[in-house]
Amino acid sequence: MATTLTLHPDRALPADPTVRALARTLYAQTASLPLVGMHGHVEAQALADDAPFGDPASLLVTPDHYVTRMLYSQGVAPHRLGVGEPAAGPRDIWRTFCEHWHLFRGTPSRYWLEHELVEVFGVTTVPSAQTADTLYDQIAAVLDDPAFRPRTLLDRFHIELIATTDAATSPLDHHAKLAADGFGERVVPTFRPDAVTHPARSSWAADVAELGRVAGVDTGDYAGYLEALRRRRAAFVEAGALATDHGHLSADTTPLNPDEAARIYRDARNGATAGADAFSGHMLHVMAGMSAQDGLVMQLHPGVLRDHHRAAAAAYGPDRGWDIPVGTEFTRSLRPLLDDFGMHPGFRLILFTVDETSYSRELAPLAGVYPSVRLGAPWWFLDSPHAMRRFREAATETAGFYNTSGFVDDTRAYASIPARHDLSRRIDAGYLATLVAEHRLSEEEAAQTAVDLAYHLPKLAYARRSA
Amino acid sequence: MATTLTLHPDRALPADPTVRALARTLYAQTASLPLVGMHGHVEAQALADDAPFGDPASLLVTPDHYVTRMLYSQGVAPHRLGVGEPAAGPRDIWRTFCEHWHLFRGTPSRYWLEHELVEVFGVTTVPSAQTADTLYDQIAAVLDDPAFRPRTLLDRFHIELIATTDAATSPLDHHAKLAADGFGERVVPTFRPDAVTHPARSSWAADVAELGRVAGVDTGDYAGYLEALRRRRAAFVEAGALATDHGHLSADTTPLNPDEAARIYRDARNGATAGADAFSGHMLHVMAGMSAQDGLVMQLHPGVLRDHHRAAAAAYGPDRGWDIPVGTEFTRSLRPLLDDFGMHPGFRLILFTVDETSYSRELAPLAGVYPSVRLGAPWWFLDSPHAMRRFREAATETAGFYNTSGFVDDTRAYASIPARHDLSRRIDAGYLATLVAEHRLSEEEAAQTAVDLAYHLPKLAYARRSA
Amino acid sequence: MATTLTLHPDRALPADPTVRALARTLYAQTASLPLVGMHGHVEAQALADDAPFGDPASLLVTPDHYVTRMLYSQGVAPHRLGVGEPAAGPRDIWRTFCEHWHLFRGTPSRYWLEHELVEVFGVTTVPSAQTADTLYDQIAAVLDDPAFRPRTLLDRFHIELIATTDAATSPLDHHAKLAADGFGERVVPTFRPDAVTHPARSSWAADVAELGRVAGVDTGDYAGYLEALRRRRAAFVEAGALATDHGHLSADTTPLNPDEAARIYRDARNGATAGADAFSGHMLHVMAGMSAQDGLVMQLHPGVLRDHHRAAAAAYGPDRGWDIPVGTEFTRSLRPLLDDFGMHPGFRLILFTVDETSYSRELAPLAGVYPSVRLGAPWWFLDSPHAMRRFREAATETAGFYNTSGFVDDTRAYASIPARHDLSRRIDAGYLATLVAEHRLSEEEAAQTAVDLAYHLPKLAYARRSA
Known part of the structure; x- marks a missing residue:
């Protein structure tokens, strides 16, 4: 086996010589664009402390x-x-x-x-x-090497904007420190309320109590809970947040009537989790309503069954590789939410999936008509060369390019961020080059689109909305 | 940006030079074949009136x-x-x-x-x-320009045969005029009974009454309703119809016993829609039985949730872009219908889908064994270069080419008909060229297949059956 | 039409000249490797009798x-x-x-x-x-020609190891004869208990009685039934079996508590099939437990609705082409089994599907984390050039190559076995060549992987486990 490790300049570009030559030209125009990482999981603390x-x-x-x-x-x-x-x-x-x-x-x-x-x-x-x-x-x-510190790498990696993912209960103190140090515009928080919107989770009651404490509102009843969420969202907006993020098993968004929601909330506080899944779906509808008000872009990542092997989860904790996707329905599930907010000028919904079957069947048709909807980048198991190519091939013909969010990485591996953006830019260059080679797009259009996908679209997709 | 608009002769053909050269040769043999448009939505009136x-x-x-x-x-x-x-x-x-x-x-x-x-x-x-x-x-x-009239364009577009889509209640007067003017063999109606087979629709009772009026039969009970349908089908046959067309949310074809069907029918006439969905599925089974009798080819287009955004539907009406696909099951759903009519020599069923997952899993296996079943062309959101290619790649290995219907456009945009056929011929040429380049098919076979897909198979698929 | 039939040396290799040249080199290294056919349906009798x-x-x-x-x-x-x-x-x-x-x-x-x-x-x-x-x-x-006898063809086809598929009630006499003739290591049985694990089948009671007879255990109650299965598995192990094989409509593996299972068993013996499907799912869990004990590799092939056309099934019997796939869920269905045995060092589960949608969504994520799970080769309708390519493209990025079982044919057509292995080797060579051409893999790595997929991985995947 060869032992020398090198990166070929044409790696991950299509093999056909004509297409590759076109792809190389397109890639060259995006290779050094700044990175916009609006869905990251790098810890805010790492950047706040800037420790080795x-x-x-x-x-x-x-x-x-x-x-x-x-x-x-x-x-x-x-x-x-x-x-x-x-x-x-x-x-x-x-x-x-x-x-x-x-x-x-x-x-x-x-x-x-x-x-x-x-x-x-x-x-x-x-x-x-x-x-x-x-x-x-x-x-x-x-x-x-002192040059290898998190903040120095922001420059070296050419990261213009990076979002962290933060619990609804986060005191946002690391972001306060970052702001004080002049990084407030460059490192922004993302509001992730999953811990307090899923009453079936064992830590829910404690998290809801903590939510009240941090927000300075009594979350003893449903009205207080909603008010606490509103205040925390406002605090995140104040701290520079542009988006929320929601991980749900199902994409259900059916609203409950307020009395029913209040009843489930009360019961859940008393340890009874009947109706918990319905409540989670209801809260997506509530969160959409708040997004339409405060302009935070709503990100939805449904369809992953967490901790598939229960003993492994118990032994090693979450996020250790034991999460497995399930089939995910969008058309009927999102209808209540989109019926109410899909046409709202202050609302933006970015959809992610690990179920590729929905690309051509549901997601592209939805993004191709609702002005609020954008398709997020291929996510998690699909953030890979073949899968990214399939995404473009399945989504573009119905949603076009401009209803996609452009690339967002989704990683806690800080040092891999440039690699992920680079791979995405190569795959998009290859796809656009194929369209040019098949005379479906001019080279000029392809170049403009490549730059949009790599840089302008993520910035546009995550720009905070105003109603 | 370049501002000159031209059509490259090799557009939509594969990029690889070897494959492209083969594809170009294959395409050349189909480019000027007449068009057969058996699933159109051009208005009969436009061709009857021949107005600008x-x-x-x-x-x-x-x-x-x-x-x-x-x-x-x-x-x-x-x-x-x-x-x-x-x-x-x-x-x-x-x-x-x-x-x-x-x-x-x-x-x-x-x-x-x-x-x-x-x-x-x-x-x-x-x-x-x-x-x-x-x-x-x-x-x-x-x-x-007077040369740009609908009937003149029939010649210019090289349209040999075009089907319109007509309600079961249509008086077929436009087709009578077309026949009187010598266009009766060239422009044929298609029997579309959706308005009278879905009791859940608000206009159903009125449409059923109208059906009785046009058919000259009292549709006050289920027996009269069936008789009216039979008569209208006969009238369509008389007017040259070759096919029926059915748009359903689900592909369910479970028959009800006649008493149950009659009861749901009676209740629905009185405004009670319990059982309406079961009735719709039942009516597919009934329609199949009538097709086995009168030889009209049955087309089924399931899996689209109409009017996803209710307010948009209310404001702008149907067919405005707010229809979104849903996952669609065929294997179990079609079993009752195919059990009874799938082997019937007088029956032909052409299946369409907007759920690509069914191509290799359900549709190709069904079409690859039932003599009555053909796979329709990629439909609606899938009538596009990548999706047409995926259709061939997913369906051919199990269903072959000869269990597909060949290309049928599905458009109300009259001026786009030649473009749609042209694109389909290019994609099929590209797919066949790949098989030739990979030594899986001879050039002669590929050329014969290309011509069959473009011209002979649609004519064969829609030829009226005789039992 | 040309009438000369030849096999082009580059058939089924990619069209692009660069990729083809690489593929040709990779294929050349696997073309003459011995065949390992661990999932065959050739009749043991044919090889035992060695009749023309x-x-x-x-x-x-x-x-x-x-x-x-x-x-x-x-x-x-x-x-x-x-x-x-x-x-x-x-x-x-x-x-x-x-x-x-x-x-x-x-x-x-x-x-x-x-x-x-x-x-x-x-x-x-x-x-x-x-x-x-x-x-x-x-x-x-x-x-x-006397040279065209089954045993002679084993050599001519270069078959190193072939498994037959045998009912749990098989006396294994053909394998005894094969062993006596020195073919015991080369032709091995596979334990297929479907006939006795599906109480809904009309022949179930008779098959269970026969199971008891062959095993020498009274299967009058559930405990005896389990014991008979254990003894038959031991007899298969004794006869050289390496694996079991399970065909189920659903992949459900939910265990029943023993009393409930015993009750359903008793009722089914009395002709009452309520709970029969739950019992079938339960038995997959039981079989996994036995595999963890005796080391037989467990193969699961779910998702085919047998005998879709009832009259054809009645007239012509099973396995005549009337079987149609259905959508198949794996993530939730396999969770009970994998929770209990997925990490067991003595357990191996090889998963097959005819529902491609599960490749990237469920199967590759499962195989990519559970040490017991391997992905079987593309099966049945998917054992074809495009589908095999789609399998690699969909599964590799999450499961890699080394969590797949390598190629296993699945045929009762003895004379087609070399063709099937040959096609698989060509498709894998083409896929690997693409990775090399795109600089995602070195040529040396690709060559090693090609040989592993064709020969070493099937041997490894089906090696009997020891706990």
Whole structure:
């Protein structure tokens, strides 16, 4: 096996020479555009504290559930990756990862990791059992470099705007510090109320109490709960937030009448969760109404069954790779919400899915008629070369390009952000190049569209709305 | 931006040079074949009266829901497109359309419109805010030309056979006039009974009464209703009809026992719609039985939720772009119908879908074994380059080519008919060329298949059956 | 039409010259690898008796439901293909088949048949009405050749290991004979208990009684039934079995509590089938538990509605082409089973589907995290060039290559086995070549992966587990 690691300039561009030449030209016009990352999961604290990153394993392996799940799937025990006890040491984790490098063939993790290793850490050797220790030392040295701090990387990565994801109960103190340090416009919070809109979750009552405490409102009844949400949204707006984010198992948005909602709320506070799912759907409708008022862009990510393996969830906690998609219905589910707010000039809804079947059948038709709706970038399991291409092929013919949000990454792996944007720009360049090669689009139009998808559309899609 | 509008001879053919050369040869053999349009929505009256078309906006923008929905989706108010009040004037509508030309990048509307502008109207300039007025005048001048009348265009468009879609209650007077003028074999009606088979619709009782009036049968009870349907079908057969057409939300075809059907019918006449959906499904089974008798080919188009936004539907009426697909089940739903008529030599069922997931999973397996079943062309949102290609790739390996109906357009936009057939022929040529390039088919076979798909198969699929 | 039949060396490889050259090199490294056929339906008796095959029609047409269903779909009556009475004679069947050769354009049957005709039978002429008789005589002569016996073909086809599919009640006498003749390691049984795990089937009570008889256990109650299954599994293990196989309509695996299961079992023995579907799902959970104990690899093939046309099923029996897929849910359905056994080191589950929508949404995410789960090869209607390519494109980015089982054929058409493996190797070579051409994989890695997919992974996936 070859051991030299390099990034080919034409990687992830189409193989056909004519199309590739066109794609290369289009990509060149987007390659150095600033990054707009409106759906990130980087911790605000990391940027507020600007502390050095840890070791190679705790930066690149242990927290990346794309990486750990692949290794689990081939029999690597979680604790060998630092997940659960007895946790292996960082160098052992790194060795285990490098020994299994072949498992990532054909995956986007391979693409992202290669990009990071070469571009961010200056690695020139393919990971393997033989090279693991050398690579570990090389990456560790980079991590020790004062130039490799989170805020410095904002510039190096060319990040113009990055959003964090923050609980509704967040005191937003890290964002206050960032604002005080002059990063308030560049690092913005996102309002994520899932913990307080799903009464079926075991921590719901505590989270709702905390919501009241932070908002300074008594959440003992439904009216207080709504008022607390309104105040927290206002605090997020004040702190620069542009959007909300909602993760639900179903896309149901059926509103309850207020008395019914108040009753379920009261019962849930007393530990009775009958009606909890209906309440969650109802709250999407309520949140849409508040978005139409305060102009926060609403993001919806339905269709993932969390913690599929209950024992693994109990042992290792959430976000460890045990989340599995389910089929997701949008047309009927979103109808109540869109009936009421879909035509509202102050409302914007960005839809994500891990169920590709909805692209041509439901999502593109919805985004292709409702002025409030945009299609988010291919999400999670679909944030990959073939899947991104399928998204464009399935969505464009009905929704066009301009009803999509452009690329947003969705990662907690800070060092992978440039790789993710780069891959997206290459795939879009390849798709546009095919349209040009098939004489369905002029080169000038394709170039303009490529720049719009990479930069202007995300900014437009997430611009706060005013009614 | 380039401003010259031309049609590249290789447009919509595959980019790979080897495949393109093969595709070009195949396309050349179908490009000038006559058009067979067995699923059209052109108004019979337009061809009966042969009156001049109106202005550019009322021909090309206002009635085309593909165009208007895309413009709504980017915030253009319907009345600015002539939909709802206060309706803009035609020149303003045209300007609004031209200003938003970029929205259609990557859509089939762009392909169809370019084709129409160049081939039908002789336009040589890309639509834009700057060129809107010039184009308007140029198109208006063509529309004033006596050579641009509906009947003349039948020849110019090389239309050998076109079907209109007509309510079960239609007096068929326009078709009588067409027959009297010698167009009876060329323009045929299609029997569409949806208005009288869905008791849940608000106008159902009135439509059923009208059905009785036109048929000369008392539809006061279920037996009379069935007899009226039989008579109207006979009248359509007499007027040259080859097919029926059925739009249902679900593909359910479960028959009711006659007493139950009669009871639901009676209740529905009295305004009680319990059982209405079951009745609709039952009526598909009944219609299949009548088709097996009278030989009318049965077309089924399920899976579209009409008027998704209720306020828009109330304000602007049906067919304005607010229809959204839903997931559609075929295997279980069609079983009762196919159990009873699927092997009947007098029966033919052509299936359409806007849910692509059923191509490889349900539709191709059904068409690949039942002698009565054919797969219709990719429909509505799927009548587009990528989606047509996906149809062939998903359906052919199980259903082959000869269980598909060949191309049928599905449009009320008369001037777009040649563009739609042309695009389909190009996509099929490209698909066949790929099979040849991959040595899965000989060039001779591919050429024969291309001609069959473009011309012979639609004629065969819609040939009236005899039991 | 050209009449010379040849196999192009580059058939089914991608058209693009760069990609094709890479694919050709990759394919060359797998083309002559031994075949591992772990999911076959060749009859054990054929290999035990080693009797000559019959005539061309009874070898190549009548038993191949891919072939007969396509001919039915175009109006050929089953009896003309030897299915049902009055059965046509073999030469007439063969003529009917050859006359309809064009129907197979674009299908995998065409690919397999061409391969068999040329490689196995030395045919050099395209089938047609004109050539039918000559081909019949030529193939019949080959079939008469003593070298064309089942066991000789094992060598000629380069089959290293082939599994048959055997009822839980099978006495395994054919395998005993094979073992006695030295073929015990090469031809192994597979434990298929469907007949005794679906109480809704009309023959269930009789099959359960037979199970008891063969196992030497009284299956009069549920405990005896479980014990009989355990003993039969042990007998299969003894006879060399590596796997079990389960065909269910749904993938439900919800366990019942033992009392409930025992009650349904008792009722079903008395002819009451309430709870039968729940019992079937429960038995998947039970079978998984037994697999975790005895190490037999568990194969699950859900989602096919058998005998869609009831009259055809009654007239012609099962497996005649009237089976149609349905949408299939995996994420929720498999959760109970995977919760209990998904992390068990002694358990292996190989999942097949005819519902492609689950590849990226459910199957790849499941296989990409559970160490016990592998994705089986594209199955049945999806065992075809485009569908195999779609499988790789949809599954690889989340599951990688090493969570797939590699190719397993699924056929009762013995002579088609080499063709099926050959096609799969070509498609995988093409897919890997695309990754190389797009600089997402090195040539060395691609070559290693191609060999793994063709040979090593099937052996690994079906290696019996030890807990």
